[in-house]
Amino acid sequence: MNIFHCLILSAALFTIGTIGVIVRKNIISIFLCIELMLNAVNLTFMAFSKYLNQVNGQVFVFFIMVVAAAEAAVGLAIAIVLHKNRKTLSVDDANLMKW
Amino acid sequence: MMDYLWLIPLLPLMGSALNGIFGKRFPKPLISAIACGSVGASFIIAVAAVTRLLALPPVERHVIDTMFTWIASGDFVAKAEFLLDPLSAVMLLVVTGVGFLIHVYSIGYMHAEDGYYRFFAYLNLFMFSMLVLVLSANFLLMFVGWEGVGLCSYLLIGYYFDRRTAADAGKKAFIVNRIGDVGFILGILLIFATFRSLDFTAIFSNISGDPSRFPVETGFGILTAVGILLFVGATGKSAQIPLYVWLPDAMEGPTPVSALIHAATMVTAGVYMVVRCSAIFSRSPITLGVVAFIGVSTALMAATIGLVQTDIKRVLAYSTVSQLGYMFFAAGVGAFSAGIFHLVTHAFFKALLFLGAGSVIHAIGGEQDLMRMGGLRKFTPTTHATMLIAALAISGIPPFAGFFSKDEILWSAWVGGHPIVWIVGLATAGLTSFYMFRLIFLAFYGSERFPENARQHPHESPPSMTMPLIALGALSIVGGFVGVSAWMRLGPNQFEKFLEPSLEFTRTIQSANPAPGQEFIFAVISVCVASLGIYLAYRLYVVNPAASDNLARRMHAPYSLLLHKYYVDEVYDAAIVKPVVVGSREFLWRGIDVDVIDGSVNGAATMVQNAGSLLKNIQNGLVRSYATWILAGAVLILLYITLSQ
Numbered sequence: 099m100n101i102f103h104c105l106i107l108s109a110a111l112f113t114i115g116t117i118g119v120i121v122r123k124n125i126i127s128i129f130l131c132i133e134l135m136l137n138a139v140n141l142t143f144m145a146f147s148k149y150l151n152q153v154n155g156q157v158f159v160f161f162i163m164v165v166a167a168a169e170a171a172v173g174l175a176i177a178i179v180l181h182k183n184r185k186t187l188s189v190d191d192a193n194l195m196k197w
Numbered sequence: 198m199m200d201y202l203w204l205i206p207l208l209p210l211m212g213s214a215l216n217g218i219f220g221k222r223f224p225k226p227l228i229s230a231i232a233c234g235s236v237g238a239s240f241i242i243a244v245a246a247v248t249r250l251l252a253l254p255p256v257e258r259h260v261i262d263t264m265f266t267w268i269a270s271g272d273f274v275a276k277a278e279f280l281l282d283p284l285s286a287v288m289l290l291v292v293t294g295v296g297f298l299i300h301v302y303s304i305g306y307m308h309a310e311d312g313y314y315r316f317f318a319y320l321n322l323f324m325f326s327m328l329v330l331v332l333s334a335n336f337l338l339m340f341v342g343w344e345g346v347g348l349c350s351y352l353l354i355g356y357y358f359d360r361r362t363a364a365d366a367g368k369k370a371f372i373v374n375r376i377g378d379v380g381f382i383l384g385i386l387l388i389f390a391t392f393r394s395l396d397f398t399a400i401f402s403n404i405s406g407d408p409s410r411f412p413v414e415t416g417f418g419i420l421t422a423v424g425i426l427l428f429v430g431a432t433g434k435s436a437q438i439p440l441y442v443w444l445p446d447a448m449e450g451p452t453p454v455s456a457l458i459h460a461a462t463m464v465t466a467g468v469y470m471v472v473r474c475s476a477i478f479s480r481s482p483i484t485l486g487v488v489a490f491i492g493v494s495t496a497l498m499a500a501t502i503g504l505v506q507t508d509i510k511r512v513l514a515y516s517t518v519s520q521l522g523y524m525f526f527a528a529g530v531g532a533f534s535a536g537i538f539h540l541v542t543h544a545f546f547k548a549l550l551f552l553g554a555g556s557v558i559h560a561i562g563g564e565q566d567l568m569r570m571g572g573l574r575k576f577t578p579t580t581h582a583t584m585l586i587a588a589l590a591i592s593g594i595p596p597f598a599g600f601f602s603k604d605e606i607l608w609s610a611w612v613g614g615h616p617i618v619w620i621v622g623l624a625t626a627g628l629t630s631f632y633m634f635r636l637i638f639l640a641f642y643g644s645e646r647f648p649e650n651a652r653q654h655p656h657e658s659p660p661s662m663t664m665p666l667i668a669l670g671a672l673s674i675v676g677g678f679v680g681v682s683a684w685m686r687l688g689p690n691q692f693e694k695f696l697e698p699s700l701e702f703t704r705t706i707q708s709a710n711p712a713p714g715q716e717f718i719f720a721v722i723s724v725c726v727a728s729l730g731i732y733l734a735y736r737l738y739v740v741n742p743a744a745s746d747n748l749a750r751r752m753h754a755p756y757s758l759l760l761h762k763y764y765v766d767e768v769y770d771a772a773i774v775k776p777v778v779v780g781s782r783e784f785l786w787r788g789i790d791v792d793v794i795d796g797s798v799n800g801a802a803t804m805v806q807n808a809g810s811l812l813k814n815i816q817n818g819l820v821r822s823y824a825t826w827i828l829a830g831a832v833l834i835l836l837y838i839t840l841s842q
Contacts, residue, residue, distance in 0.1 A: 119824050128821075189820045196818030 104145035111138035123188045125177045132173075136166050199249060202262040202279045205242050205289070206328035208235040213321035220314025232317035233300045236324055240293035247286045258282055258698045259398070261334055268337070272393055280334035280397065284699035287537060288331035288469055291544045295461045296324050298665035302552050303453040305661035306559060316356060316451065323349035327462050331469060336385045336395040339470070343381065343434065346463045347374045353458060354450040366446040373443040377433015384426030391419055401476035401702035413704065414481045424477050424484030427470065428491075435467030435521050437495045442766060444518055448510040452555030455510060460517045460551050461544040468524040468540050472533045476702035479531060485706075489529025493621045496522030498763070500628040504635070505749075505759045507567045509554045512636050516591070517547055519625060523606055526618055531706030532609030534696040538680045539602035545676045546590040546599055549669035550633075553584035556658045556666065557640055561647045567636060572645040576655035579663045581641045583670035588637050590673040592630030592727045595720075601677035604720050605690075608682070611719060613706065623726055630730030638738040682716065 111134055118131030140159045147155030177187065184191055212235030220228055250258050260281040268275040281289070300320065307316055326345025333339040347370075355367030385395065392400045404411045404420070414421050431437070436444035447459045458464070471478060471488065478484055496519045503515035520543050527536035558565055560577050574581040590597035593604065603626060610619040647655070657663065680692030737745040749756045758764070815826070 116828060120821055120828065123821070192820070193818030197813040197816050 101145055101149045104141060108138040108141040108145070111135075111141065123190055125180060125187050125189050128189065129170075129173045129177065133166060133170070136162055199246055199260045199281060200262050201242065202246060202260075202281060202332065203264050205239045205246070205293070206325045206332065208239045208242075209321040209324035209328065211235060213318045213325060216314050216321065217318035220318060223314060225308070225313055228314045228317055229304045232321055233297065233304065235321060236293065236297045236300050239324070239328070240290075240297045243289045243293045246281060247290060250281055250283075250286055255698050261398075273389070275335060275337040275395055277338060278334040278396075279332040281332070282699045283696050284469075284473060284537065285331050287541060287696070289328070291541055292324070292327050292331060292462050295544050295548050295669070296327075296457060298668055299453050299457040299461070299548060299552065302456075302555070302662050302665040303451075305659045306453055306555055307451065310451075312356070316353075319349055319352045319356070320454070320457070323353065323458060323463070327466075330466055334397055336388060336397070340382065340385060343430075343466065343470075344378070346458070346466065347371065347378070347434070350374070350447070350458050350463055353454040354447045356450055356454065360449070363449040366443075366449040370443040370447050373440050374433045377430045377440050380426045380428070380433070381430025384423050384430060387419070387423050387426060391423070397473065401474075404476050404480065405702040405704075411480060414483070417483060418481070420477050421481040421483050424474070424481045425487065427474055427477070428484065428488055431467030431471055431525075432491065433467075434470075435464050435525070436518050437467070437491050437522060437525060438498065441495060441499065441518050442769060445511055445514040445762070448508070448514050452510065452551060452558060455514070456548045456551030456555070459514065461548040464517065464521060465524070465540045465544065468521065468528065468536055471525070471528045472537055472700075475528070475533045475700055476704075478528065479533075479704040479706055485529050485531065487529075489526045489615065489618055492522045492525030492527075492529050493618050493625075494522070495519065496526065496625045497621050497628075500625045500632065502759055502762050503632040504628060505756060508565050509557065509567050509570070509636060509640065510551070510565055512567070512632060513547070513550055513554060516550075516629065516633065519629065520547065520591070523603065523622065523625070526622065527606040527609060530610045530613035530615050530618060532606060532613070533700055533703060534690075534693040535602065535605040535609050537696060538692050539599075539606055541679075542590065542598035542602045542673070542676050545669055545672040546587040546597075549583060549587040549666060549673055550591070552662070552666055552669065553580050553587065556580040556662055557584075559658050559662070560655050564647060567639040569646050569648065570640045571643045571647070572641070573655060574641040577641075577657045579657055579666060583666040584641070585637060586670045586673050588630075588633045590677075591633055592731060593626055593723055594630075594727055594731075595724065596674070596677065598673050598675070598677035600724070601680050601682065604723055605680065605682055607723055608716055608719055623723060626723055627726040627730040630727040631734050634731045634734035635738055638734055642739050643742060 115131045115133075115135035115138060118134065119128050122128050122131065140162055143155040143159050143162075147153065147159075180192060181187055212231050215231050216223070216228055223231075250260060253260075262279045262281070264277045264279070266274065267277045300317075303316070303320065307313055310316065323346060326342045326349055328342070330339055330342025330346060333342060351367045351371040354370050355364050357363045358367075388400060389395055392403055394400055394403075411420060433440045444459060444464065448455055450459070478488065499515045499518035499522060503512050503519065506512045506515060520539070524536040524539050524543070527533070527539060556577060557570065557573060557580060560573065560580070561570065564570065586597065590599040593600045595601075607619055607622050607626070610622055680690055682690055737748070761767070815822075
């Protein structure tokens, strides 16, 4: 298993996550897709860290995990508030901020 | 020495500032005292300065008083600098002297007018500008005075601004003068481009000291171009063809203004400028020819119009245009000092004629129509006597002032080899004496034709008005003796000799030395022609008043042509004013301004609006669509980075 396999896997995960963000309507699904994208990036960092024998990439991964945790807190809060106000989890129903 | 020259213009400026700012609260006697006092003080200082000048030997009569450097930029230097030499000394005395008399006269003439303080503030401002004009030692400062007198002329013509004709006449004078000023300022620029200096002395000594670079131009050279441009400026200010049309209309202003600005001083600025630049003019035969031609044509044309006008001030206005033409053709035939001499005597008798006309108008309650005057000599004896003197002087009857100067000019035309100019000038002299005595006879002799209600009124004017008349009358009698021609065997022409230092760089044009008796014969001829004019006027307007009406009926076509001033105003209106108005409205306003300028501003706004209404669809409130845009942007950036490597 060399670096290419890892990169291809993470690229596939990232693409799946991106497409999920765009095509899914459910806010929870979108949220999970974003997590998928973040972890695809984490995988890349780990692969390069191993490949280049440097610890920097692993440090980044920890940062990203912390950010993802914070993001999860905020994102879930948004989802709860949305459901409270609109009785829905579809992001397409929250479209008041437009021209 | 003479570092007090700057006081001469400054005093009237201070008078103008005082009256202009605080005059509304001043009592009338104080306003008059400030106005007349400042000009009187200028006159006294001027006399003192000229006396000092006369004490110098003739070659040293060239005093410069530098106040400060006005503009310095690279090799361009313009100083605020006054020059006192014989030429500016003559102008200085005429401007301050006649100006003072007219200020005194105005006290009486304007006593009942609204805006008394305004009148004197303008009049003093005019004195300041005129004195700057005649004293300046370089072209730029002269231009300041030149524009200043133009402004004051505009303000004073439109003094009765609630009268539409007066406001229009002011605008006309201002605009026509602007046309001339374009020529003047182009001339100044060309002078600077050629000589890298604007200083009179430097330029003129440069021209005469370098004959290889500045020869007498047979063709169209740089001096000819400069001369023509300067002369365009002079035609505007001094009311010559084709820019004379403003002067007759300028008579809408109060009569003292007509006397001071539109007869004695400002309109002679063009003549002064031509003589000041005689070093340039005398080296270009083409320019001299143009000056002589324009001068003599103007003299004749204005005199013929003057024959039939019935408004007393308009007759005098055309007479002024005609006499200015005389001065120009004097300069055109190379008799620069004769031109200045006529300027001086003309200032005396023409100011007197205007002031006398003002006195007449005052006497019969504002009537200006000669046909509604008549028989006034027993009501206004002083005015009658002084105006008679002035009329004799302008007609060229010896020993009055005009005889000497007019004779000198006609003689110079003949000696200079311009017989046609001489003949036209002589004919003009005959016409001048005719229309001038027509005016005298219609106003002071014959039946009393003024309206009933004025009949109780005719009265002599107060002393403040008659005293200046008497003073100017005395000057019109003796003024000519300063320049008695050489042939009268009283020694050389003193006036010419006095002016010589100012004309030291001028090329001498007339050197012909005719037979001694000849000049006497020519003088007799011109006196005979003038007397003939007076006699004809006497026949037509005193002996048989009906004859003039008969003559007018029989010669209906030429009479009506003259009465309508050759339809020049109508032609200018059709050829210049109308096209400019229509072109401005239809092309510049509706075409350029509305369509192009407004259109482009509105078009830019509409374009932004349309683009916005298209682009706003992107902001649809759907988070997923925003995410798509972000993705598209990221992909584009990545593509760019990848492809550009």
